[in-house]
């Protein structure tokens with residue numbers, strides 16, 4: 007049975023484990039997965055304190071702080087992440103610590119809008135969650151892969167804890183993850199995973215953060231307010247498919263403002279209900295997200311064939327519908343543009359529009375060619391199956 011009075015002892019154990027790892031006689035860099043949430047903030051804080059305590063004339067291992075921006079992050083969360091990274095960047099300049107900050111983004115061909123508006127993918131569902139891999143795992147793993155290649159080996163520090171949820175605890179136990187062990191990364195050779203916070207409780211993390219200012223300056227006040235108002239957990243930096251269940255689940259997490267995997271976005275709703283100063287703008291984003299769900303649930307908005315041009319029936323004879331029709335894709339873009347005007351800031355990048363135009367042009371040529379061919383041979387388009 008753990009008690010709150012054990013917090014100093016549990017923190018001391020974490021620090022000791024991290025210190026022992028950092029002062030080993032090798033030069034493998036630390037890659038700290040930082041989402042701006044409470045767990046990764048504590049992780050980075052401890053990593054920073056340990057690195058800062060190493061004498062300046064001793065060899066110091068490089069530290070990479072790696073964050074991910076899906077380009078559709080909840081606005082308050084991404085603002086907090088960007089601000090905190092800016093403060094950290096300044097502190098790096100002032101202290102000369104060997105810390106490098108990297109922020110990954112999805113490849114422009116694989117963003118949320120390119121897939122939904124361009125390719126007509128239905129907004130993600132629990133069973134068709136195409137987003138996590140494209141927007142989070144692939145860009146971040148690409149970067150980690152490059153860092154490992156550049157340094158030959160690396161240690162990836164993650165802020166995951168067993169008490170985050172029952173699923174998380176079970177998954178960590180099954181994979182043999184403990185606070186003191188190194189586990190091989192599931193897809194990146196020569197990359198070892200280190201989860202030193204594994205045994206800390208939610209309350210431990212808050213207590214430690216409230217008692218200790220960030221070593222890069224400022225305070226944790228914004229972070230605490232954000233959580234208090236959103237009333238929830240966090241959508242961590244997702245690094246593997248095993249981590250993915252925590253992204254877009256029904257628990258009240260920060261994630262993409264467009265996330266349609268959850269029926270109710272409880273973190274956004276929490277911020278609105280807390281009377282946030284930008285309540286009107288958050289309300290508009292929430293309404294857009296709910297509209298995306300409505301569009302997805304109505305089969306009349308979808309083509310009767312899949313993107314490969316073939317139709318598919320389930321075993322019970324019902325049709326598997328394809329992507330959104332061109333009209334719906336255009337309607338989403340139009341309403342997104344209107345939303346941008348209302349918010350006074352861009353939600354989609356010019357480069358994404360270029361990719362979408364290109365996909366539309368190619369899709370239309372292909373679809374017109376297919377329909378002309380089927381008309382010529384007298385076959386109904388929706389009857390052609392693979």
Ligand code: SF4
Pocket residue numbers: 076130135137138141142241253254255260261262264265266267
């Ligand atoms: S938060 Fe939702 S939309 Fe964003 S990557 Fe996760 S599951 Fe996908």
